[in-house]
């Protein structure tokens with residue numbers, strides 16, 4: 001039987017046209033970012049109805065498909081690529097990283113094994129070293145690129161659990177051993193709870209240490225909690241310090257936490273997923289002093305290195321600990337064992353086998369801008385947050401709930417005469433968050449701090465300038481006043 005030639009590929013001319021037109025859509029979107037709303041404010045049903053159709057049996061013409069993408073996909077995308085986005089910890093990414101993603105997606109390499117992606121593996125080793133150098137961590141550190149901060153924390157805590165359990169829990173499981181306990185501040189990112197649950201340790205074994213008035217872990221209480229658990233016959237194994245909390249940008253006291261870990265032989269892990277890159281700056285570096293002593297660290301290039309998502313990094317100081325925890329090689333993946341030429345196979349350092357070629361976008365970001373410019377971008381974000389704080393402090397309708405720390409500030413709208421009416425302020429600010437979303441000109445969300453709902457602004461955005469911050473304040477005041485007029489009439 002002779003098989004006819006068959007491929008999904010287009011002819012070379014059509015392929016070229018497709019790429020060019022895709023790039024045109026991107027540049028058109030990019031040049032109109034300032035004029036566009038950040039959020040389209042359509043309902044889930046409205047957005048779903050744009051795409052709902054039976055499984056297509058036949059392809060459509062490119063022109064038609066690209067037009068649909070430009071109108072309905074981009075038209076309903078939340079534009080965190082633009083300068084008016086201030087929510088969560090989401091960067092706009094960067095243009096060098098975008099080009100890298102284009103190329104790595106084309107190559108479709110899998111840096112699980114060296115022979116599947118020689119450049120991908122070597123670049124991954126290199127960018128892990130560069131990240132460590134940037135933040136002043138041990139450059140010989142072990143590490144692996146993962147999807148983001150949640151997976152980086154899970155990866156590191158799995159190593160911590162295996163190394164500190166003293167029994168071979170990787171083989172034997174946690175059966176019959178006293179509960180292992182882990183210590184975090186009550187401001188820690190919730191992904192640590194999730195990780196501990198997945199690791200079979202159980203969320204009940206997470207000790208939430210109270211914080212001081214600056215939201216830093218109270219290390220006196222930390223030590224008391226460790227002592228109490230030891231007395232009960234439990235097995236304290238790890239303390240997680242936050243290198244920039246998601247709520248308020250607070251950095252825990254690293255030196256003190258390290259000393260306690262040393263004293264009680266505990267694993268010292270830092271969740272620096274958000275704030276880590278700031279450790280490499282003049283402006284904020286001092287705050288992180290002691291983080292360089294951590295046994296492991298989670299840090300997200302897709303946050304404050306402005307790398308396109310997904311890009312997280314798990315650093316484990318002792319490379320051998322990482323490999324010992326994750327290495328498991330079935331026969332069919334041992335095919336090159338006779339090569340004997342010092343290959344690194346990242347499948348032995350983490351959970352994933354098939355992996356995205358993430359290192360290229362990190363490498364291209366470092367190469368295109370250089371560490372000095374990246375430091376400047378991070379410092380610019382910190383200075384912008386301070387500018388915003390100063391502006392907000394001058395407004396009588398605004399109460400600062402948590403001051404500018406790293407690049408986060410939290411505040412609420414407080415109409416004159418309502419300062420003492422907590423119930424009204426809660427309702428007003430929760431509604432204001434929704435009104436801001438519906439309005440769509442800027443994108444700000446909130447959080448809850450000391451039982452107060454607050455608007456939370458996080459600037460990890462090199463595209464945001466001073467004029468955008470002025471605009472942000474203008475929109476918040478406009479919508480705050482409008483909402484208050486509406487609600488206070490109802491109250492009256």
Ligand SMILES: Cc1ncc(COP(=O)(O)O)c(C=O)c1O
Nearest residue numbers: 089148149150189246271273274
């Ligand atoms: C401090 C901190 N840790 C962990 C995470 C989780 O990271 P990811 O969303 O990349 O999984 C975040 C996300 O904002 C964070 O701010």
